[in-house]
Amino acid sequence: MPAPTHIFTPPFNIVRASHVVLDVTDLGRSRAFYEDTIGLHVEDADKDAVYLRAVEERQHHSLVLRRADGPSCRRLGFRVGTQDDLDKAAQHFRELGLPADFVEQPYQGRTLQVSDPEGLPLEFVASMVRREILLQKYEHYRGVRPQRFDHVNIFAPDVQASLDFYAGLGFRLTEYAEEDGPNGRIAAGWMHRKGNVHDIAFTNGRGPRLHHFCYWTPTALDIIHLCDVMATTGHLANMERGPGRHGISNAFFLYVRDPDGHRLELYTCDYQTMDPDHEPIRWSLRDPRRQTLWGAPAPKSWFEEGSRFHDLADREAAFTANVLVAS
Amino acid sequence: MPAPTHIFTPPFNIVRASHVVLDVTDLGRSRAFYEDTIGLHVEDADKDAVYLRAVEERQHHSLVLRRADGPSCRRLGFRVGTQDDLDKAAQHFRELGLPADFVEQPYQGRTLQVSDPEGLPLEFVASMVRREILLQKYEHYRGVRPQRFDHVNIFAPDVQASLDFYAGLGFRLTEYAEEDGPNGRIAAGWMHRKGNVHDIAFTNGRGPRLHHFCYWTPTALDIIHLCDVMATTGHLANMERGPGRHGISNAFFLYVRDPDGHRLELYTCDYQTMDPDHEPIRWSLRDPRRQTLWGAPAPKSWFEEGSRFHDLADREAAFTANVLVAS
């Protein structure tokens, strides 16, 4: 019962993972996938971009699709506490010699765009245009009934370095996978700000690349229904892994690929982590239940494929984990 | 899109509602109710007390049952960030002229016991004895499969005063019910620290009394199964209200009464509230969907009955709301 004596004060206050910006090669096709099959709500659209949100979200968008010549991930978005936090964030990144630029972005206003030491393109906002609450407009529940954006997962060439950098931003580790033995290297880590299992995770692999982004759904039956719909509407090939129960996070999950191959996770029922004395859970890379509690293996594509970040070269992982990782 | 410019810094850091201590008149009977019917896990027990927790909780207990001559609520427990926060909390209450005493409590160590201005007996802890994680020990899932303690709800004789005091402790309002019109008085309010709809709520009525405490369950079907079990094991009279969908919080719920009449809510699937610019939702007292989205009325007992706090006199509400409230 060693009570914590202090809590690390981060340089600025990140509240949660907020949104992701994706380049897609056929805007109409991608919109149809996310709107009709997945069930996100299109909040605004023009000829070059579509803005979508889930029913619980009051902010304008949590997913931006942009017309482009090739698929990539443009930005990972995070919500900070206040405008003051944006300024502190800019200062923090600049002091580290990292890019940090303020831009105006549609529907989200003053936006700080930065890169982490690996070149990962992040953006921070203190607010967005607010829209009508849809949570109790149940006629808008469609598809898998996505409720809210939950997290992003990144292929990282040096997981330990990424975990260290994001710990310095105030992210706290909840679960991790490492090699056994005295010199076991960490192969994956899950970190949170908002009080559940993660806002961002890093998994050993060629990168930086986006492994997936994730929406929370109300129940496992919503995910089962999505499987039934996808399997019978020509989307069988888009169902990559699951449904199943994660060992890590304990969530019920499904991974699907969008028309450009961007990977989306549907996810429900993880757990709370806001206690300052919350201890991270260690998983051995040898434990097969880490990835899927029920033992079903993930396909090779799931371990190897991801979305590149725009204009960012990726590189090999620092080591080859003796067992494939991620979750 | 008026971005917040600052966030109120509370005098000390309350993390979340953590536990409740109840006096019960037949310890064996109450243990059987919470262990066998509800499905909480008995972590420790002696002849005078039983300590229970839910499967997600790593802390020793979230419910303490104490043998007593008459039923009452002894304490409402909250988790703070650090030992330092306990000291700041003591200072804060003493500066307000309110009682604040440090005691040693079994399995939770250094504990600060205070009273709020209405006399409500609270206690703060920075940690508890930790126990084995049961979240993935699925053979321990029983009854309604309670996952974690969620919140407490208090009958308050002066809701506005209570909301003001707890706002001063850093609690943030998420939803409230008030009379219509220019001088409409607030009749109920829901406040959080942990990032969902509430850790504590206040509802207009004779008080202070405990209206209910609440556990989160994984799915609505778990709550439906509890109804089936209670209805067929002699507990029909203990099912007071529901199941149904709350207007306020949007959660699926059931209220049951324990053998001494203490009220327990089972609850699943509300929403996130951690954004600093999260605006509270106003409900008119005239809107019947506030209490139950589907329109079923709550019984009279639910509006009138509650657990008294030990050695604390209650008093009439400051006004009679023109429609009964709570949720």
Next chain:
Amino acid sequence: MPAPTHIFTPPFNIVRASHVVLDVTDLGRSRAFYEDTIGLHVEDADKDAVYLRAVEERQHHSLVLRRADGPSCRRLGFRVGTQDDLDKAAQHFRELGLPADFVEQPYQGRTLQVSDPEGLPLEFVASMVRREILLQKYEHYRGVRPQRFDHVNIFAPDVQASLDFYAGLGFRLTEYAEEDGPNGRIAAGWMHRKGNVHDIAFTNGRGPRLHHFCYWTPTALDIIHLCDVMATTGHLANMERGPGRHGISNAFFLYVRDPDGHRLELYTCDYQTMDPDHEPIRWSLRDPRRQTLWGAPAPKSWFEEGSRFHDLADREAAFTANVLVAS
């Protein structure tokens, strides 16, 4: 273990309850209700009628809505085994001095229309136009995801007489409610042909009137979602009773009223009854769990209101049950 020595051979083979024909006063409004809110599939429509079916049904329709000046139930439809059964049925009714006429009906061809001794308008078909199987066209699952027509329930002025007549058609009793005591009269009975709890039920009351017709849904969560949708799309007043668990049948249920007041039940998960030695379950009228296992009372409207049959006078029940009945 008294094994059955013989099974009653009915005069012709009724397979199951098949469809219902309703007069409605605003065809567009009723179509919108059943198609958009409930989620039935419109198979054909013209200016005077709309034909709907559920996803499991291969037959052309299980619900026919007809434009009319006033609301009523036109016909209750049953499927028989063969064309030969239609002829035997005509002979059976005529021998009893009851009306029996062959007509051609759209999409169902040769149809035998008869009246039972109370004047209840039935029709028998041996087949219908068949349509594409939708069970695995999951994009057609909408609303409460109705899967198949299940049964009808009739207000009968003389329940015992109705049960006797339908037993003579081969219907078998599965559950019944009666007064206590040596001279207790039967107040309601549930009868089946297809092997679950019922195809038709009779409940004491002014009649004959249609109490309700019923569709089976895949899960209780589909019914909960319908509640959420109806409550938030202006249909709160159409939700009459439930959701809940029936004592009788053990099914999870919801009763709704359509725009003309016709009552529809959504229902899932009863049990099998095809064993010839299956014994009916008796419920005392004094047992409150008969109607709702969880104890919630049904509203007065549910006991009193029903759809009249076209051109059929109803009459008072033979007795007033000492407790209101139905399920």
Next chain:
Amino acid sequence: MPAPTHIFTPPFNIVRASHVVLDVTDLGRSRAFYEDTIGLHVEDADKDAVYLRAVEERQHHSLVLRRADGPSCRRLGFRVGTQDDLDKAAQHFRELGLPADFVEQPYQGRTLQVSDPEGLPLEFVASMVRREILLQKYEHYRGVRPQRFDHVNIFAPDVQASLDFYAGLGFRLTEYAEEDGPNGRIAAGWMHRKGNVHDIAFTNGRGPRLHHFCYWTPTALDIIHLCDVMATTGHLANMERGPGRHGISNAFFLYVRDPDGHRLELYTCDYQTMDPDHEPIRWSLRDPRRQTLWGAPAPKSWFEEGSRFHDLADREAAFTANVLVAS
């Protein structure tokens, strides 16, 4: 709309698949598996046998476990309509030159034991000792909450011959898988008596062997919970396939292996088939959604392994299907 003109009248009336008798090598271990993990109710037990049933079943048992030196399936049980049907069944089998013997069996009384042309050991009963209805004794719902015995599935060396023989007993085909092309051979067939997808199925393979027997569960979430329990109580290796959605039958399913390797399916939500004009669904062996709508392949063990029947030699299949079959 070609209405059926007659229905084949079988030589005697089989009502449904009723029970299975298994030899097991460690009676205590097998009892623990079916009682504690799966959740069947032990109705009677002695040192040599354990009798279990599911909550909906009023008959004494649907599963008999017998102590034996080696694992095998002893008997497949079916319910017939009356004692008279037993006599007609004996006559039918004897006229075909097949074994047919009356024996007294514990808790099921007069029992007719026969062999089909392949040597498959069947037994017919017209009734069993009846036990208290547990359907609304919800405290007995445990494990996967099995509700009723549903069907058996047999590896058959000559599927066409088996389908022909059982059609002669009145079983009706609902779905089948066959090779494409003008001379395509049938590789699997599903046949029913009780009005859902099957009571018995035959799949091409070395046989006769028992592929699996199956219990119906109330919801898919019960099956998901069983996965969670099995994965975390040392039964990971017993989870062979699923959970998933069958193409054939449309049911949600899971296959598990008991301690002796006998295969059990948990299954929910197929469809009704009692209409005499119900047409069987044809699946091409090339269609991967036949086995699992969502595309996940079944493991090799599932295609190859089964329980032998006691004292019955199996033989190779008549042909090798160009794609592995079963469902």
